[in-house]
Amino acid sequence: MDNFFLETSAGRRFFEAHSTFRGKIMANLFTPTQVGAYPLSHRVVLAPMTRLRTIQPGDIPSPMMADFYGQRSSDGGLVIIEGTSISLTARSYFGAASFYHDGQMDGWKAVADAVHAKGGRAFMQLIHGGRQSHVDMTGGATPLAPSVVPFEGVALTKDGWVPASPHRALEIDEIPGIIEDFRIAAQRAKDAGFDGVELHGANGYLVDQFIQDGTNTRTDAYGGPIERRVRFLREATEALISVWGADRVGVRVSPSGEWGGISDSNPDATFSHVAKVLDSYKVAYLHVIEPRIKGDSTLHEGHPPVASKSLRPFFSGSIIAAGGFDGDSANAIVAAGDADLVAFGRHFSSNPDLAYRLQHGLPLTPYVRDAFWGGSEENYSDFPTHQESQAKKDAVIA
Ligand SMILES: Cc1cc2nc3c(=O)[nH]c(=O)nc-3n(C[C@H](O)[C@H](O)[C@H](O)COP(=O)(O)O)c2cc1C
Numbered sequence: 001m002d003n004f005f006l007e008t009s010a011g012r013r014f015f016e017a018h019s020t021f022r023g024k025i026m027a028n029l030f031t032p033t034q035v036g037a038y039p040l041s042h043r044v045v046l047a048p049m050t051r052l053r054t055i056q057p058g059d060i061p062s063p064m065m066a067d068f069y070g071q072r073s074s075d076g077g078l079v080i081i082e083g084t085s086i087s088l089t090a091r092s093y094f095g096a097a098s099f100y101h102d103g104q105m106d107g108w109k110a111v112a113d114a115v116h117a118k119g120g121r122a123f124m125q126l127i128h129g130g131r132q133s134h135v136d137m138t139g140g141a142t143p144l145a146p147s148v149v150p151f152e153g154v155a156l157t158k159d160g161w162v163p164a165s166p167h168r169a170l171e172i173d174e175i176p177g178i179i180e181d182f183r184i185a186a187q188r189a190k191d192a193g194f195d196g197v198e199l200h201g202a203n204g205y206l207v208d209q210f211i212q213d214g215t216n217t218r219t220d221a222y223g224g225p226i227e228r229r230v231r232f233l234r235e236a237t238e239a240l241i242s243v244w245g246a247d248r249v250g251v252r253v254s255p256s257g258e259w260g261g262i263s264d265s266n267p268d269a270t271f272s273h274v275a276k277v278l279d280s281y282k283v284a285y286l287h288v289i290e291p292r293i294k295g296d297s298t299l300h301e302g303h304p305p306v307a308s309k310s311l312r313p314f315f316s317g318s319i320i321a322a323g324g325f326d327g328d329s330a331n332a333i334v335a336a337g338d339a340d341l342v343a344f345g346r347h348f349s350s351n352p353d354l355a356y357r358l359q360h361g362l363p364l365t366p367y368v369r370d371a372f373w374g375g376s377e378e379n380y381s382d383f384p385t386h387q388e389s390q391a392k393k394d395a396v397i398a
Helices: 009-017 063-071 102-117 172-191 206-211 231-244 267-281 307-314 327-336 346-350 354-360 386-397
Strands: 033-035 038-040 044-046 078-085 121-127 154-157 160-163 196-200 249-253 285-289 318-322 341-344
Touching: 033 318, 044 354, 063 102, 102 121, 102 172, 121 172, 172 196, 172 231, 196 231, 206 231, 231 249, 231 267, 249 267, 267 285, 267 307, 285 307, 307 318, 307 327, 327 341, 341 346, 354 386
Parallel strands: 044 078, 044 341, 078 121, 121 196, 196 249, 249 285, 285 318, 318 341
Antiparallel strands: 033 038, 154 160
């Protein structure tokens, strides 16, 4: 790198995207990169996945969770920890992760340690479920949202999947308390030894409910035009930055996503504004879910990725693309410069050594949907690496 342009992230991307004709290797999943404060040795990221394996009562992170994250960590690799509720009233799913009391500290430290033992970096995704909840999950409190807009979705309680409880609109003077909950959870993540935090601004949860006008019909400082609908996002992001610094904070969004009954009348304008706002904070990364995905499933089979590419012009830091990628399409989006890294969810669930397999063109173990939402170690933390399965096969042959 011998000139200033190439030392900027935009310049590096240009260089990488156009480097084949200089006889250099085009960027791919295994080209090192920098995400905020951290140099990474590859670009295969573990996407956040709620797997409902905490110990009850108290949402205590279990030893199998530490195993799961340790297995999926690698030297210079990034893992994003599942959606972790910032308070009792932020919870949506029985068995899901949260971090709002001291009894959870040791369990979370074990998770961070397991990632670090493999040389990986761990960002914890912080979430408030907003209207996607039920009074059995919030300690009896009515679920909160920017506005009251009927929601037909479900929440998961100890009695199983049930219709979400009716919600109420947040009073304006309650909002600073929720922002403070984000800050405290971010501090807890730091105290537990994580490397950063990701704000869950996607999938129709509280932050997204404020961003999109299908769920935000407020007329005060937090509603109306997009400049006001991003105020909650801004304040939550600032709270995380106040603890971590911008280079250790990421934000996840899902433009045109459909999980959580969310909608916007002009997603292009809304999310380009969101990307510009986040760019102005210089957050470590923007994590973008492709609209072909709805939550844990592919909704639009065969659709190409569009979201990262559309936000690229508005965000100069690292972009992590997610949703429906395999090795080839992930390499292609990185080579095209539309994303810098790719997060994998379902494939990573059943392939702890996903980066290694993709790098060496090895077959992938199919994922087991029945084990996604709760259960034991089985089909969670007992998937072998490719090398382990080979060793087993060799032992049988010998
Ligand atoms: C079981 C399961 C749980 C998930 N939980 C979360 C979550 O906690 N936070 C989140 O942002 N996305 C969550 N997702 C979405 C994934 O992060 C990812 O966007 C999705 O699986 C699409 O990527 P893929 O095609 O690589 O699987 C979840 C997905 C699955 C399969």
